[in-house]
Amino acid sequence: MTDRPWLKAYPEGVPADIDASQYSSLVGLIEEAFGKHAARPAYSFMGKEVTFAQTDSLSRAFGAYLQGLGLVKGDRVAIMMPNVPQYPVAVAAILRAGFVVVNVNPLYTPRELEHQLKDSGARAIVIIENFAHTLEQCIAATPVKHVVLCAMGDMLGLLKGALFNYVVRNVKKLVPAYNLPGAVRFNEAVARGTRGTLKKPELKPDDVAVLQYTGGTTGVSKGAVLLHRNVIANVLQSEAWNQPVMNQVPAGEQPTGVCALPLYHIFAFTVGMMLAMRTGGRLILIPNPRDLPAVLKELSRQTFHSFPAVNTLFNGLANHPDFNTVNWKNLKISVGGGMAVQGAVAKLWLDKTGCPICEGYGLSETSPSATCNPVTSTQYTGSIGVPLPGTWLKLLDDDGRDVAPGQPGEIAIKGPQVMAGYWQRPDETAKVMTPDGYFKSGDIGVMDESGYFKIVDRKKDMILVSGFNVYPNELEEVVAACPGVLECAAVGVPDDKTGEAIKLVIVKKDASLTDAQVREHCKANLTGYKQPKVVEFRTELPKTPVGKILRRELRDRK
Numbered sequence: 001m002t003d004r005p006w007l008k009a010y011p012e013g014v015p016a017d018i019d020a021s022q023y024s025s026l027v028g029l030i031e032e033a034f035g036k037h038a039a040r041p042a043y044s045f046m047g048k049e050v051t052f053a054q055t056d057s058l059s060r061a062f063g064a065y066l067q068g069l070g071l072v073k074g075d076r077v078a079i080m081m082p083n084v085p086q087y088p089v090a091v092a093a094i095l096r097a098g099f100v101v102v103n104v105n106p107l108y109t110p111r112e113l114e115h116q117l118k119d120s121g122a123r124a125i126v127i128i129e130n131f132a133h134t135l136e137q138c139i140a141a142t143p144v145k146h147v148v149l150c151a152m153g154d155m156l157g158l159l160k161g162a163l164f165n166y167v168v169r170n171v172k173k174l175v176p177a178y179n180l181p182g183a184v185r186f187n188e189a190v191a192r193g194t195r196g197t198l199k200k201p202e203l204k205p206d207d208v209a210v211l212q213y214t215g216g217t218t219g220v221s222k223g224a225v226l227l228h229r230n231v232i233a234n235v236l237q238s239e240a241w242n243q244p245v246m247n248q249v250p251a252g253e254q255p256t257g258v259c260a261l262p263l264y265h266i267f268a269f270t271v272g273m274m275l276a277m278r279t280g281g282r283l284i285l286i287p288n289p290r291d292l293p294a295v296l297k298e299l300s301r302q303t304f305h306s307f308p309a310v311n312t313l314f315n316g317l318a319n320h321p322d323f324n325t326v327n328w329k330n331l332k333i334s335v336g337g338g339m340a341v342q343g344a345v346a347k348l349w350l351d352k353t354g355c356p357i358c359e360g361y362g363l364s365e366t367s368p369s370a371t372c373n374p375v376t377s378t379q380y381t382g383s384i385g386v387p388l389p390g391t392w393l394k395l396l397d398d399d400g401r402d403v404a405p406g407q408p409g410e411i412a413i414k415g416p417q418v419m420a421g422y423w424q425r426p427d428e429t430a431k432v433m434t435p436d437g438y439f440k441s442g443d444i445g446v447m448d449e450s451g452y453f454k455i456v457d458r459k460k461d462m463i464l465v466s467g468f469n470v471y472p473n474e475l476e477e478v479v480a481a482c483p484g485v486l487e488c489a490a491v492g493v494p495d496d497k498t499g500e501a502i503k504l505v506i507v508k509k510d511a512s513l514t515d516a517q518v519r520e521h522c523k524a525n526l527t528g529y530k531q532p533k534v535v536e537f538r539t540e541l542p543k544t545p546v547g548k549i550l551r552r553e554l555r556d557r558k
Contacts, residue, residue, distance in 0.1 A: 006386035006451025011244040011376045017390040018240055020233040020416050025203035027096050029232060030277055031056075037280035040254060043085045044302070045285045046164070048156050050085045052280075058190055059092035065193030066097050069146050071123055073098035073201045076211060078117060078125040078144070079264070080104040080135070083285040085155045086186055087263045088273055090126045090148075098201030101210045102223070103264040106131045107527045111478075112221075114138035120211050120223055120423065126150060126186070130168070132178035139180070147183040152287070154186050205229035211423055212266045214364040214469060221474075223423030224364045226266075233416035234367040235274045237388040242306070245332040245375045246279070249305050255279055257306040260286040260295060260313060265467075266368040267337050271308050281306075289313055296322040303330050307355075310338040310467035312498055315345045318352050328353040333375050335360055337368070338467025339499045340455070346380035359384060361455070365432070365439055367417040371453055383454045384445070391415035392438075393453060395445060400434060408456050411445040412438035461551050463492030463500050465529045470502060472551060475522075475530060479504060482521040484513030489541055491555045493534065501533035505554050507541060 007016050023029045033042075034056035041049035066077065077094045079101060081087050094101050102120045104113065106128060113134055117125070124146035127135055132149060139147075153164030169175045184192075209231055211223035249255050257276055261268035276283045284302055286295055296317065314336065317323060334349065336359040346357045358375050361384035362368035371393065373385035387393045394402055395409030403409035418439045421429035432440045444457040463470040475490040486509035495501035506518065515535045522531050542553040 004387070004392070004451065005449065009374060009386045009450055009452065010389075011374050013244060014240055014374075015389050018233065018236040018416075020229050020236055021205070022236075023228075023232050024205055025095075025207065025228040026209050026231055026274070027203055027228075029235065029274070030092050030095065033277040033280060040280060041282050042276070043088060043283050043285055044256075045083075045085050045287075046156060047301075048085075048160070050155060055085075055089055055092060058089045059096060060198045061190045061193035061196075062089060062093035062186075063097035063193070064196035064198040065189045066093060066099065066124065067199055068193070068196050069124065071097070071099060071146075074100060074208065075124075076100045076102050076120045076122040078102040078104050078120065078122040078127075080106050080108075080113070080125060080127040080131060081150060081264075082106055082128065082287040083259055083263050083268075084128065084150065084152060084287060085285060086126070086128075086150045087285075088283075089155075091263075091269075091273070095203075095209060096198060096200070098203060100208045103210065103212055103266070103269065105262070105264055105527060108134065109525050109527060110134050110137035111525050112527060114141050115221060116213055116223075117142035117144055119221070120213075124148070128152070129175050129178070132180055132183070133176040136178045136180055147180050148186055148189050149180070149183045150186040203228060205232075206420075208420070210266075210269070212269075212364040222425055222428055225420040225423050226367050227420050230367045230417050230419060231270055231274060233390070234270050234369055235278050237390060237415075237417065238271050238275050238369055239278055240389050241369075241372055242275075242333055242375055246305065248332055253303070255281040255306070256302070256304040257281055257283050257308070258286065258299065258302075258304050259283045260289040260307075260309060261338070261467075262289075265338070266364050267308060267362070267467075270367055271335065271337075271369060292316050292320050293322060296320060296326055300325040300327075303327070305330055305332045306335070307331060307333070308335040308337060311336060311341045311345055312339075312466045314341070314349050314357060315497070318345065318348045323352060328355065331355040333358060335372070337362065339464050341380070342499075343380055343382060350380070356380065361385070361453075363439075363441060365419045365441075366413055366415070367419070369417065370413045370415070381452065383448075383452045386451050386453070387413075388415070388417075391417070393447070394438065395447060396434075396438075396440065405449075406446065408444050408446045410459055411441045411443045411453065411455070413441060414438045461491070463490070463502055465492075465500055465502065466498045468529045470530050475502065475504070475526065475532075478525045479506065479518065479522065481525075482513075482518060484508060484510035484517065487541060487549075489549045489551055489554055490532070491551050493555065495533065498529075502531065503534040503536065503554070504532035505536045505538055505541060507538060513537075 038053040043050040153161035210226040360372035392414040442460040472490040492500035542550040
């Protein structure tokens with residue numbers, strides 16, 4: 001494809017391409033923000049504001065502390081926390097010190113955590129104490145030598161912080177007992193770092209910034225290698241794309257975004273945290289988006305302009321009785337990503353807020369944003385929109401050839417935000433990258449004559465639960481290890497709340513095996529969104545003549 005038909009759909013003022021070379025690394029972008037916006041609040045958390053200047057000094061000290069541990073440029077440091085202010089401080093510190101951020105889901109089980117820490121080779125981890133018991137169970141099998149322990153109230157000030165931590169630990173009992181000898185508290189690490197000096201390593205655009213883990217079709221989670229220039233490009237693409245409506249924020253009012261999606265998810269990491277750095281914006285950190293009353297209570301005290309979320313969150317909020325306690329009138333952009341936005345949810349959100357949901361599309365491998373609907377559109381299109389500035393999409397058949405116009409094909413993406421490959425897996429990288437530099441997404445799409453793309457199917461057997469990838473192979477491997485299971489298959493079935501839900505079909509080896517035993521086994525080995533909603537027992541599974549399980553047939557038979 002030599003032309004870009006979608007450029008005609010771009011709102012006025014949105015460029016066809018962006019220049020990612022204006023920063024040599026994410027550190028340049030971050031430090032520019034610290035200098036330009038020092039006095040502004042960067043983060044709002046539990047009624048406490050943290051300024052850009054505070055984030056600057058804390059991250060400088062924490063970066064010096066990490067360097068003092070003997071870590072060298074390029075070493076991986078894991079972060080395993082919900083949305084608390086220590087997260088952006090840790091990210092800035094890790095990058096400024098010349099290390100690589102490894103984002104970890106704090107709800108992982110010991111099995112899942114062990115794999116990611118081993119695969120990434122992480123030598124240090126910054127973890128919230130609520131999940132320290134998980135790390136305790138697997139740390140001996142990993143390369144991690146240094147643990148920094150955070151508490152929810154670390155950055156709320158002495159009195160409020162102490163009270164908050166007391167409630168979390170002793171009243172709500174949200175911190176299970178753990179034993180991690182040698183672990184250092186976050187505030188202590190910062191204090192030690194203040195006595196040292198942050199040495200500034202030379203960082204280049206092609207240095208690795210982030211390892212973003214994605215499920216593997218082989219059942220093994222793989223790290224998408226995101227270079228500094230990949231994330232910079234996606235930040236600048238998102239900024240350019242949002243400009244037509246963010247320009248309408250009144251002069252003198254700081255652009256403010258709601259960060260309810262977890263920062264370990266690449267959508268919130270780039271389009272939330274990093275974009276706010278670039279624009280001097282303020283982020284309202286929501287530690288638990290599932291607690292809808294708490295989310296609405298927090299938002300009722302705030303003025304905000306942008307809200308990136310997934311379909312389930314938009315739906316849950318719009319249907320909540322406290323929805324109208326929030327002033328939605330300043331909302332300029334609602335970005336839907338991670339999973340398909342449903343038409344009924346988009347309509348309800350528009351009716352209740354006056355701000356349309358602007359659906360986009362991307363993957364961990366694309367930092368993540370690849371396409372989006374124009375932010376000036378006033379209605380739900382049901383499409384994933386058009387490619388962002390500097391991004392090319394084409395549709396391929398099974399032989400890798402371009403499909404005819406109007407025909408479905410696998411969406412392939414090329415642009416400055418596309419990853420360098422999978423961490424230490426050249427074989428897996430080769431499977432998804434074309435010789436001319438396109439990343440094959442595994443999603444089947446069609447393009448209309450205006451350059452708008454629509455997803456019609458998925459090539460892979462991946463299941464998408466509330467915007468999170470779940471790979472059947474991983475589930476099946478875990479369930480097959482449950483005593484009493486002969487064989488099993490996992491498929492996605494439509495679900496009103498989460499888009500798709502997991503259905504597990506099992507053939508018993510032991511007739512006494514129960515639904516409860518299977519669920520208990522899953523709970524011990526799989527994080528929440530990977531839990532099956534439906535467990536079904538059958539006498540046999542449908543298979544091809546060579547014995548391959550026909551998952552599609554299980555999906556079609558409700």
